[in-house]
Ligand SMILES: NC(=O)c1ccc[n+]([C@@H]2O[C@H](COP(=O)([O-])OP(=O)(O)OC[C@H]3O[C@@H](n4cnc5c(N)ncnc54)[C@H](O)[C@@H]3O)[C@@H](O)[C@H]2O)c1
Ligand SMILES: O=C(O)C(=O)C[C@@H](O)[C@H](O)[C@H](O)COP(=O)(O)O
C-alpha cells in the first residue's frame with residue numbers, strides 16, 4: 617500500500633473511505649469475524665474479484681464469488697433475488713458479509729443485497745470506477761431500478777468501509793472515466809469550486825488516471841460527499857444537494873431503458889438545472905454558461921432528444937424529491953450556494969428543456 621488517504625464519514629455508523637493505489641490488503645481487516653464473504657462482481661471485474669477472493673481465503677475467510685450481469689442490467693430485483701438465493705444456499709449468517717467489486721451499479725446492488733439479507737449484514741464496496749469512488753460507494757445509499765424508475769427501491773445502509781484503489785482505474789474504459797467526472801463537476805458546483813478550477817486548468821489531466829490531478833479530484837469530491845452525508849444519512853435535508861442535476865438525469869436514464877451511462881445523463885441534467893435557476897433569476901448567466909462549457913470540454917453530452925419531453929416530465933414526477941404533485945429541483949443561487957426550486961410550473965420546465973433539447 618502506498619501513500620494512503622483516509623477520509624472519515626461520520627454519523628451513527630462511522631467508517632473511513634480509503635484512497636490510494638494497491639490497497640486491497642486493507643480489505644480483510646474490515647471483515648474481521650466473518651466466516652463467509654460473498655464477492656459480487658460483473659464479468660469485466662472477474663480477475664479482480666478472483667484476486668480478492670484469494671486474499672480472503674489466505675486470511676481464513678471463505679469467499680463465495682457471485683457473478684452478476686454488468687452495469688444497470690445487474691441492478692434489478694431478479695438479480696438481487698438470485699444473490700439472496702446464493703447466500704441462503706451457502707448458509708450466510710449475521711456475522712457474514714458482502715463485498716461489491718465494481719462500478720456504482722455493482723456496489724449499489726451489493727449494498728442492497730446486504731441491507732436486506734437478514735435485515736442487514738456488513739458490507740464493503742471495493743470501488744473500481746471513477747464514478748463509484750467519488751460517489752456511489754460513499755454514503756450508504758443502496759438500491760436497484762424498477763419499471764417505475766431509477767433507484768426507486770433501496771435502503772440506507774452504511775458500509776463498514778470503502779476502498780478506492782486508484783490502480784483499478786487503469787483498466788476503466790475512457791468513456792466510463794469521462795462519465796464519472798460528471799459527478800466530480802457536480803461536487804465542484806455545489807460545494808468545492810477548486811474542483812472546477814483544476815479541471816479548467818487542464819481538462820486532459822482531469823481524466824488521466826495515472827496523473828496526480830485525478831487523485832486530487834477524487835479526494836476533493838469524496839470530501840464533499842463525506843461532509844454532506846455525515847450530517848444527513850437519510851436525506852432529511854442537506855443531502856438533497858448531492859442530487860443536483862439528477863431530476864432530469866434520472867428521467868433520461870429511465871427513458872433510455874438504463875442504456876445511457878449515469879454520468880452522461882447527469883451531465884445533461886446539470887446543464888438543465890443551471891438553466892432553470894438562471895431563468896428564474898437565481899443564478900447568474902456566467903455560472904450557468906460555465907456548466908455547459910466545462911462539461912462540453914470534457915466530452916460529456918449536454919443535450920437530449922426534443923421529442924422526449926412528455927416522457928421525461930412523467931418520469932420526473934416520481935423523483936424522490938417530489939412532494940405530492942410538486943416537483944422539487946436542487947438549484948444554485950450562486951457558485952457553491954445551493955437551494956431548492958419548489959413547485960416550478962410546467963411551462964418553465966418545458967421552456968428550460970428547450971435549451972438542452974436537440
Ligand atoms: N449509491 C449512490 O450514492 C450512487 C451515487 C452515484 C451513482 N450511483 C449509481 O452508480 C451507477 C453508475 O456507476 P458507474 O458509472 O460506475 O457505472 P457501472 O457500474 O455501470 O460501470 C461502468 C462500466 O465500467 C466497467 N468497469 C468498472 N470498473 C472497471 C474497471 N476498473 N476496469 C474495467 N471496467 C470497469 C463496468 O463493468 C461497467 O461496464 C448508477 O447505477 C448510478 O445510479 C449510485
Ligand atoms: O448520495 C446521494 O444522496 C446522491 O444523490 C448522489 C447521486 O449522485 C446518486 O446518483 C444517487 O444514487 C442518487 O440518489 P437517488 O436517491 O436520487 O436515487
Ligand SMILES: [Zn+2]
Nearest residue numbers: 751799862882
Ligand atoms: Zn449520481
